[in-house]
Amino acid sequence: xxxxxxxxxxxxxxxxxxxxxxxxxxxxxxxxxxxxxxxxxxxxxxxxxxxxxxxxxxxxxxxxxxxxxxxxxxxxxxxxxxxxxxxxxxxxxxxxxxxxxxxxxxxxxxxxxxxxxxxxxxxxxxxxxxxxxxxxxxxxxxxxxxxxxxxxxxxxxxxxxxxxxxxxxxxxxxxxx
Numbered sequence: 406x407x408x409x410x411x412x413x414x415x416x417x418x419x420x421x422x423x424x425x426x427x428x429x430x431x432x433x434x435x436x437x438x439x440x441x442x443x444x445x446x447x448x449x450x451x452x453x454x455x456x457x458x459x460x461x462x463x464x465x466x467x468x469x470x471x472x473x474x475x476x477x478x479x480x481x482x483x484x485x486x487x488x489x490x491x492x493x494x495x496x497x498x499x500x501x502x503x504x505x506x507x508x509x510x511x512x513x514x515x516x517x518x519x520x521x522x523x524x525x526x527x528x529x530x531x532x533x534x535x536x537x538x539x540x541x542x543x544x545x546x547x548x549x550x551x552x553x554x555x556x557x558x559x560x561x562x563x564x565x566x567x568x569x570x571x572x573x574x575x576x577x578x579x580x581x582x
Contacts, residue, residue: 411510463487465549
């Protein structure tokens, strides 16, 4: 069985953005439950040198758009700064999901065969498409989801692996029992 670039990027990222949307709801519920000032969790960090909870969402959306532009061989859009309030972050996630849902499989077909130039701050050099997708695009995307999850857990949210995995459905048939 083989997967297309579309299958392992667009579909996976839409699913991940849905998880992130749930995490924004979880953060608001936790603020109410714990009596935190509304919006407090958006400023929380896992470590002092890391992005805040809210920034995980904004940066993730910017990176999704930049990575997809690169895979589509377009110039990356200018990163946007999203206000650190729940409605703006939810709108940004919705917009990014919409962008992904409008990407057509043929727009990124063959992206694994191209070569991509990467520049600091992460790494500098030229990378083949397979390596770019498997070792940067997807891990970079999941890193931000993981950090948001960890911040919520540290603050006492009752979320776990099932929340991180999101809504799973059996779409391919077969017996998995």
